[in-house]
Amino acid sequence: FLLPSILAYDLGASSGRALLGRLNNRTIEVEEVHRFGNDPVVVGDRMHWDILRLYHDIKQGLLKAKHAGETISSLAIDSWAVDFGLVGRGGELLGNPYHYRDRHTDGVMERTMERLTASRIFGRSGIQFLPFNTIYQLAALKEADSPLLEQAKHFLMIPDLLRYFLTGEMHNEFSNATTTQFYNPVLGGWDAELLADIGISPSLFGNVVQPGTRVGQLRASLTEELGIDAIPVFAVAEHDTGSAVAAVPALERDFAYLSCGTWSLMGTEVDQPVMGELAQTLNFTNEGGVGGTFRLLKNIMGLWILNESHRTWEKAGLSYSFPELVALAEKAPAFRSLIDPDDPMFLHAGDMPSRIANYCERTGQQAPQSPGEFVRCILESLALKYRYVLELTERLSGKSFSGLHMVGGGIQNALLCQWSANAIGKPVWAGPVEGSALGNLAVQWIAQGELSDIWEARKVIRESFPVTVYEPRDGAQWEDAYGRFRALTGLSK
Ligand code: LFR
Numbered sequence: 001f002l003l004p005s006i007l008a009y010d011l012g013a014s015s016g017r018a019l020l021g022r023l024n025n026r027t028i029e030v031e032e033v034h035r036f037g038n039d040p041v042v043v044g045d046r047m048h049w050d051i052l053r054l055y056h057d058i059k060q061g062l063l064k065a066k067h068a069g070e071t072i073s074s075l076a077i078d079s080w081a082v083d084f085g086l087v088g089r090g091g092e093l094l095g096n097p098y099h100y101r102d103r104h105t106d107g108v109m110e111r112t113m114e115r116l117t118a119s120r121i122f123g124r125s126g127i128q129f130l131p132f133n134t135i136y137q138l139a140a141l142k143e144a145d146s147p148l149l150e151q152a153k154h155f156l157m158i159p160d161l162l163r164y165f166l167t168g169e170m171h172n173e174f175s176n177a178t179t180t181q182f183y184n185p186v187l188g189g190w191d192a193e194l195l196a197d198i199g200i201s202p203s204l205f206g207n208v209v210q211p212g213t214r215v216g217q218l219r220a221s222l223t224e225e226l227g228i229d230a231i232p233v234f235a236v237a238e239h240d241t242g243s244a245v246a247a248v249p250a251l252e253r254d255f256a257y258l259s260c261g262t263w264s265l266m267g268t269e270v271d272q273p274v275m276g277e278l279a280q281t282l283n284f285t286n287e288g289g290v291g292g293t294f295r296l297l298k299n300i301m302g303l304w305i306l307n308e309s310h311r312t313w314e315k316a317g318l319s320y321s322f323p324e325l326v327a328l329a330e331k332a333p334a335f336r337s338l339i340d341p342d343d344p345m346f347l348h349a350g351d352m353p354s355r356i357a358n359y360c361e362r363t364g365q366q367a368p369q370s371p372g373e374f375v376r377c378i379l380e381s382l383a384l385k386y387r388y389v390l391e392l393t394e395r396l397s398g399k400s401f402s403g404l405h406m407v408g409g410g411i412q413n414a415l416l417c418q419w420s421a422n423a424i425g426k427p428v429w430a431g432p433v434e435g436s437a438l439g440n441l442a443v444q445w446i447a448q449g450e451l452s453d454i455w456e457a458r459k460v461i462r463e464s465f466p467v468t469v470y471e472p473r474d475g476a477q478w479e480d481a482y483g484r485f486r487a488l489t490g491l492s493k
Pocket of ligand 1: 265
């Protein structure tokens, strides 16, 4: 290829990928140069990210791009949110970053909320209450009197940290910073009062840079090690959900999205955070995005429950592929067992089929028996939860949506897309699959003046990648199931 390429690393909770992107006459071409696993490592009672392995795979991506003969004009990284590393005096990473599903935060959110009150925390951050938010992870370290905090000089979130490894420069990126729940979007900076409340020094936190900022270049030791040129490194919406929403190929301003992967993130884009009492009660969040936008959304447990079920069956020697499981689900009886996917019992790693069976017993339903029945229960319950959250999004934002944009790896599951359309009674527009990586590329192109803004990027993405339309079907059955779902799960308005 003669056109310069840019490189996007998109790290998810179970795998990462390096994508090369080119803009050819306003058409985006992408090529995956490296895909790698991201397996958390459990040591004793603790669950960590394998951060050095991730860095190793980032280097592998650079080598593969070099071997493909590419000229790379810039690179950027996005990943899941909330997690971080602490860096000490000499610039070394202190310890292995914790996985947000580690249990060291058990009970910490509840204790912190009792002390600080929900309205103080939400009023200063606009962020939904999730037990693994950075604020509770830091409070947990504080409660445990962790020596890490005594030694720490810098706080870097996962992409900040990997960028620091690549460039030697430390910067805190905005979209990720907002997910800590101690970034104040009204004041436009870290909230020193919330930090003081949990006993964490504000000196750990650096200036916050916006997506699209150039934040260094590959350091000399690395370019020598790999035998490559120094490549400029950019901050993008380094929170993967921020990048995914930047890539939603919407034509209309008032659109609803569902970023579908390990998590299902559903909501709408707004210009100002929505921080009133209703947002707090409904536990919506306002995560910072590209070009001054915010994502008014709610986390839904997503395909995590299916992935963990798959892992449980594999351990038991039952090896089904995901397409096989989905085919079995399609044949299983409809709406026999329903769960609230966001019940806290499904948050931590473990035996999901047993937990689903417990949930069903507790709610007086017949428990699924076979893998097909379990998967049916998971997918139907997700689709019904999507309807619930979509209705809340409309209520809170005062918008009304004519359909739902679905992006991300989860849309490869056509059954889930169809059932989502059935549940919401509106069309689902599914695509693109590589949402986060495309949003990452788009912000680099905007920064380099190749695209004017996020709306032009969305248009180019729409013209470059197919969108599959799923029209709603079986309305009466889904309506009936929704009523049962609401009653069983206790989800009221
Ligand atoms: C999705 C995501 C969600 C965030 C969760 C944990 O990958 O980034 O937006 O709530 O992971 O970080």
